[in-house]
Amino acid sequence: MLRSIDDFDTLQKEIIRKRDPGRKLITICNGTGCNALKGKEITKLLTDELKKQGITDVTVLATGCHGFCEQGPIMVIRPSGIFYKGVKPDHVERIISETIQKGTVINELLYVDPRSGKPLVYEKDIPFYANQKRILFGYNEYIDPTSIEDYISIGGYKALAHVLREKIQPLKIIEIITASGLRGRGGAGFPTGKKWESAYTAKSKDSAKYVICNADEGDPGAYANRSLLEGNPHSVLEGMIIGAYAVGARHGYIYVRTEYPLAVKYFGIAVQRARETGLLGENILGSGFSFDVKIAQGGGAFVCGESTALMASIEGKPGEPRVKHIHTTTSGLWDRPTVLNNVETWANVPLIINNGVDWYRNIGTEGSKGTKIFSLVGKINNTGLVEVPMGITLRDVIFDIGGGIKQGKKFKAIQIGGPSGGCIPEEKIDLPIDYDSLTDAGAMMGSGGMIVMDENTCMVDVAKYFVNFLMNESCGKCTPCREGLVQMNGILTEITEGRGKKEHIDLLEELSEVVKTASLCQLGATAPNPILTTLRYFRDEYEAHITDKKCPAHVCKPLITFRVDPTKCTGCQLCAKRCPVKAVSGAPKQAHTIDQKMCIKCGICYDSCKFDALEVQ
Amino acid sequence: MTDEKTLNKNPAKHGSVLVLGGGISGIQSALDLADAGFKVYLVEKQPSIGGTMPQLDKTFPTNDCAMCILAPKLVATGRHPNIELITYSDLKKIQGEPGDFTVTINKKARSVDETLCNGCGLCVENCLVRFKPQKPEKHDAKKDLAKDDLKTVDDIINTCGRSPDALIPVLQAVNEQYNHLPKNILKYVSQELEVPLSQTYHVATFYTSFSLKPRGKHLIKVCMGTACHVRGSPRVLDEIKRHLKIEPGETTDDGMFTLETVNCLGACALGPVVVVDDTYHPVSSSKVDDFLKKIRKEEG
Numbered sequence: 001m002l003r004s005i006d007d008f009d010t011l012q013k014e015i016i017r018k019r020d021p022g023r024k025l026i027t028i029c030n031g032t033g034c035n036a037l038k039g040k041e042i043t044k045l046l047t048d049e050l051k052k053q054g055i056t057d058v059t060v061l062a063t064g065c066h067g068f069c070e071q072g073p074i075m076v077i078r079p080s081g082i083f084y085k086g087v088k089p090d091h092v093e094r095i096i097s098e099t100i101q102k103g104t105v106i107n108e109l110l111y112v113d114p115r116s117g118k119p120l121v122y123e124k125d126i127p128f129y130a131n132q133k134r135i136l137f138g139y140n141e142y143i144d145p146t147s148i149e150d151y152i153s154i155g156g157y158k159a160l161a162h163v164l165r166e167k168i169q170p171l172k173i174i175e176i177i178t179a180s181g182l183r184g185r186g187g188a189g190f191p192t193g194k195k196w197e198s199a200y201t202a203k204s205k206d207s208a209k210y211v212i213c214n215a216d217e218g219d220p221g222a223y224a225n226r227s228l229l230e231g232n233p234h235s236v237l238e239g240m241i242i243g244a245y246a247v248g249a250r251h252g253y254i255y256v257r258t259e260y261p262l263a264v265k266y267f268g269i270a271v272q273r274a275r276e277t278g279l280l281g282e283n284i285l286g287s288g289f290s291f292d293v294k295i296a297q298g299g300g301a302f303v304c305g306e307s308t309a310l311m312a313s314i315e316g317k318p319g320e321p322r323v324k325h326i327h328t329t330t331s332g333l334w335d336r337p338t339v340l341n342n343v344e345t346w347a348n349v350p351l352i353i354n355n356g357v358d359w360y361r362n363i364g365t366e367g368s369k370g371t372k373i374f375s376l377v378g379k380i381n382n383t384g385l386v387e388v389p390m391g392i393t394l395r396d397v398i399f400d401i402g403g404g405i406k407q408g409k410k411f412k413a414i415q416i417g418g419p420s421g422g423c424i425p426e427e428k429i430d431l432p433i434d435y436d437s438l439t440d441a442g443a444m445m446g447s448g449g450m451i452v453m454d455e456n457t458c459m460v461d462v463a464k465y466f467v468n469f470l471m472n473e474s475c476g477k478c479t480p481c482r483e484g485l486v487q488m489n490g491i492l493t494e495i496t497e498g499r500g501k502k503e504h505i506d507l508l509e510e511l512s513e514v515v516k517t518a519s520l521c522q523l524g525a526t527a528p529n530p531i532l533t534t535l536r537y538f539r540d541e542y543e544a545h546i547t548d549k550k551c552p553a554h555v556c557k558p559l560i561t562f563r564v565d566p567t568k569c570t571g572c573q574l575c576a577k578r579c580p581v582k583a584v585s586g587a588p589k590q591a592h593t594i595d596q597k598m599c600i601k602c603g604i605c606y607d608s609c610k611f612d613a614l615e616v617q
Numbered sequence: 618m619t620d621e622k623t624l625n626k627n628p629a630k631h632g633s634v635l636v637l638g639g640g641i642s643g644i645q646s647a648l649d650l651a652d653a654g655f656k657v658y659l660v661e662k663q664p665s666i667g668g669t670m671p672q673l674d675k676t677f678p679t680n681d682c683a684m685c686i687l688a689p690k691l692v693a694t695g696r697h698p699n700i701e702l703i704t705y706s707d708l709k710k711i712q713g714e715p716g717d718f719t720v721t722i723n724k725k726a727r728s729v730d731e732t733l734c735n736g737c738g739l740c741v742e743n744c745l746v747r748f749k750p751q752k753p754e755k756h757d758a759k760k761d762l763a764k765d766d767l768k769t770v771d772d773i774i775n776t777c778g779r780s781p782d783a784l785i786p787v788l789q790a791v792n793e794q795y796n797h798l799p800k801n802i803l804k805y806v807s808q809e810l811e812v813p814l815s816q817t818y819h820v821a822t823f824y825t826s827f828s829l830k831p832r833g834k835h836l837i838k839v840c841m842g843t844a845c846h847v848r849g850s851p852r853v854l855d856e857i858k859r860h861l862k863i864e865p866g867e868t869t870d871d872g873m874f875t876l877e878t879v880n881c882l883g884a885c886a887l888g889p890v891v892v893v894d895d896t897y898h899p900v901s902s903s904k905v906d907d908f909l910k911k912i913r914k915e916e917g
Contacts, residue, residue, distance in 0.1 A: 069887075220841070220880050222883075223884075223885065298826075299823070300826035314782070315781075377844035377886070377888075378843070383844075383885055465843070469880065475823075580856070602852060602859075603852050604902055607852075607902055607903040
């Protein structure tokens with residue numbers, strides 16, 4: 001238990017002194033993605049194998065997410081930096097006996113650059129990493145998320161100690177954050193310093209104020225916050241403590257969605273460790289400042305990511321938003337002034353304090369400073385989390401870091417900002433990414449989900465998907481959102497099922513306008529964005545569905561037919577065997593045919609065929 | 618529609634109609650008849666017309682708010698020159714034949730001069746007798762719980778806290794323990810945390826992670842996140858639905874599987890992803906068959 005700032009300095013020096021920078025480490029990703037591919041099992045096998053081979057000077061480090069999820073489970077051997085991808089339990093023995101013992105590289109585990117076709121040995125040479133700027137996310141690879149010592153060894157809690165040692169005035173901290181140009185990473189991009197300032201000046205009826213970390217990352221396709229919480233929970237916690245000091249809060253909450261069990265667990269451990277170390281709780285480092293954090297779990301409601309709904313949920317009520325004539329910084333949780341920031345925003349705070357305003361302002365564009373973590377998913381080669389400076393172009397993200405589109409297909413659009421965001425088409429691929437440019441293009445930053453779509457993605461289907469999602473997630477409190485989305489979903493269903501009429505497009509636009517203007521909270525106000533942007537950039541696809549009754553991307557079931565190309569079919573019978581309704585027939589080694597009357601268009605034959613003999617029309 | 622033309626200046630010429638019951642159907646009948654020119658007597662046993670509809674939130678099939686439909690009709694009925702309201706009254710006797718009825722009505726003592734009353738409602742607010750709070754009979758929800766359950770739930774409440782703001786964590790723990798939220802436990806939790814039962818149900822039905830029906834032995838969650846969607850999760854879901862013959866949210870008859878959909882698990886690189894009892898599986902639609910067989914086999 002640390003009782004003073006000097007105690008902390010001693011501890012920090014002690015930890016750093018004990019760490020040998022050249023120590024041999026096998027780091028293995030234990031994030032949710034890699035764990036699903038047996039990351040945890042491999043970690044255990046590694047430890048056992050080291051023991052078996054009598055090696056004592058190598059440590060196995062189970063870290064949080066490295067970000068390169070496509071290639072998981074990922075292993076990096078330090079200090080050399082050898083990078084192995086797709087490690088399987090069978091490989092463990094060879095990794096220890098060859099790479100660790102003799103220093104030989106196992107070629108089959110190396111990442112092959114799809115552009116040059118050459119295998120790359122070291123992590124730093126891989127374009128996915130080399131083109132990023134990982135000021136927040138990079139530490140994930142070096143620390144065990146359950147160890148506070150690991151975090152302190154990379155300079156953790158230094159910012160907090162600095163603030164307490166110098167007794168920096170709260171207003172001065174707020175000034176620093178304002179000057180840094182940090183904007184809310186939750187999506188809307190509200191200036192963080194300004195938010196803190198209004199909570200600082202707001203009067204509370206009993207002097208209680210709250211800080212909240214919003215980790216209800218509900219946008220489908222976005223998981224940056226989760227990986228930050230799973231990989232480096234202390235950085236978020238440190239940010240919250242500094243924020244609480246600045247606005248004068250004694251209590252804080254973190255609201256994590258229940259679909260992220262590992263994040264809840266690791267943040268819980270972090271809070272526990274920080275409390276035991278004296279960095280959280282009563283009289284932090286003997287400074288007289290007290291602050292504690294509680295963890296609240298969501299219940300699978302998307303709308304709870306909205307600030308007022310989130311606060312209602314913490315209070316034990318159904319997560320329904322309220323009208324925000326009065327900002328939450330004046331009257332939020334339990335009607336007290338409350339600062340609510342996103343996970344990533346909080347994690348930025350210690351960085352700004354440590355490195356200074358000028359350093360931070362050097363990254364990014366005029367209006368948007370710093371970096372942003374995006375989750376690059378969908379039909380892209382390098383699925384994963386990428387941290388890039390604001391202002392980078394979409395082309396750089398998709399082709400340099402993302403490695404282009406899967407199976408060499410044609411890039412069609414990128415959907416940014418979750419269900420409330422929009423689709424940006426190919427012609428805008430040189431758009432620099434920052435808050436303002438994305439809003440101009442009809443999308444928004446959102447929580448940083450980037451879903452890449454290729455020529456096989458139907459934009460009407462995508463719009464329907466998001467509207468359907470929001471329709472189910474609408475809390476039902478206000479009429480425009482509750483009823484409007486049902487109507488829009490109905491119209492889109494008509495269109496995708498071949499019953500579309502010409503006037504439907506105008507009707508969709510009109511409804512969108514009403515829902516956008518009249519909804520109570522941002523869920524409704526941004527709900528029409530997917531429709532509006534797809535209409536703006538892909539109107540021809542809507543028209544093809546309506547007038548030609550065709551789905552150009554071959555997605556909408558009622559508008560497509562499956563056929564066997566007799567010239568390619570080898571008669572292997574795999575599709576006939578797999579077909580659930582026995583609609584495929586044909587003798588062995590002869591071209592098969594599909595009975596269109598029986599076909600339910602499930603697409604299993606298409607997925608099963610190894611000879612590319614099935615086509616969709 | 619009650620313009621001068623439709624109004625019957627001399628109702629006796631058309632005869633008169635008595636409508637019994639001042640609910641929405643009675644009101645509508647009275648209005649239609651009155652517009653057609655009949656003199657209408659609307660008899661209602663309650664002190665005021667309206668019936669059950671004002672107590673409803675939404676109405677089938679349009680989901681419109683009940684009061685929004687009813688209120689204008691109430692006003693129209695009250696103002697209609699062809700309608701005479703006879704409230705707080707019972708029907709005693711009917712005599713005669715179609716076209717010539719004589720009806721006896723028992724009008725209860727209202728003790729208010731209806732010709733002078735302007736409906737301000739001040740008397741109601743000021744009446745001491747009527748506003749005595751009526752306490753419902755107290756029922757201890759504890760009695761409906763088995764001993765083991767009582768201990769389990771008490772432990773949960775003690776860990777999470779015995780206050781209204783602990784409602785969600787308590788329900789989460791109960792849901793995890795019992796695989797759903799049993800009715801008797803909901804009532805007990807409501808009583809112990811001093812949250813009205815209606816609010817407890819509101820919370821229990823609002824969040825998708827709570828289930829009021831028992832779930833199956835294995836919980837299959839199909840990720841419907843955007844990344845999984847563009848990689849073909851709808852087809853995977855269709856396949857699982859066809860195999861298990863259930864829709865999302867339902868449980869198979871043998872109690873083995875419950876199927877649910879979830880909005881993004883953040884394992885986008887593996888998509889389409891299916892989670893069975895917290896284990897993540899990358900599954901494509903053509904593999905669903907093998908995949909389910911494997912789970913069944915493990916089960917034995």
